[in-house]
Amino acid sequence: MPPLDQxxxxDAQAATAVLVRQGKVAExxxxxxxxxxxxxxxxxxxGRDGELYVNGRALTQGWADHLRTMVPELASDIIRLQAMRAEWxxxxxxxxxxxxxxxxxDSNCLTPH
Structure with a gap:
């Protein structure tokens, strides 16, 4: 498993905290x-609204494309998350x-509780 970029x-947790304050995500x-x-x-x-948020934003096609430029080695994970969002x-x-x-x-995922 790769080391976690703290x-x-x-940054991603801070963006999610904004969603919590906005009431879009419970926690x-x-x-x-x-x-x-x-x-x-x-x-x-x-989210509470049935949306899937990644790094603080709804996983729209535009945001997914931007994320692929930021972390290209996670492109397959982004595709998997997009499929999950579409299902939701x-x-x-x-x-x-x-x-x-x-x-x-996925052994590369960490699921904090």
Whole structure:
């Protein structure tokens, strides 16, 4: 497992804290943390509105493309998260705050609780 980029993780957690203050995410419990080999991190958390937020923003196509430029070695993880978001958006919105807890079997993912 690659070492965790603590600065990138702190930035992603701070962006998620903004979502908590906005009421979009109950709390960052159940977040999925995916570290990159060369630095950087994806910090995904489900929202109260059924959205999937990664590094503080809804995982739209534009944001996913930007994330791929920031952490290109995690492109397959971004694709997997986009598929998860699409699945969530096909269902009625519900609180997805804990949806990622325990849901990842990838050995590169860390799932804090």
């Amino acid at each position: 600065a990138a993780l702190a 960052p419990v159940g977040a999925m943390v995916i570290p990159a080999q060369r630095g950087g991190v994806l910090f995904a958390v489900g 958006l096909d269902a009625p919105p519900e609180d997805r705050t804990l949806a990622l807890a325990g849901g990842c079997t």
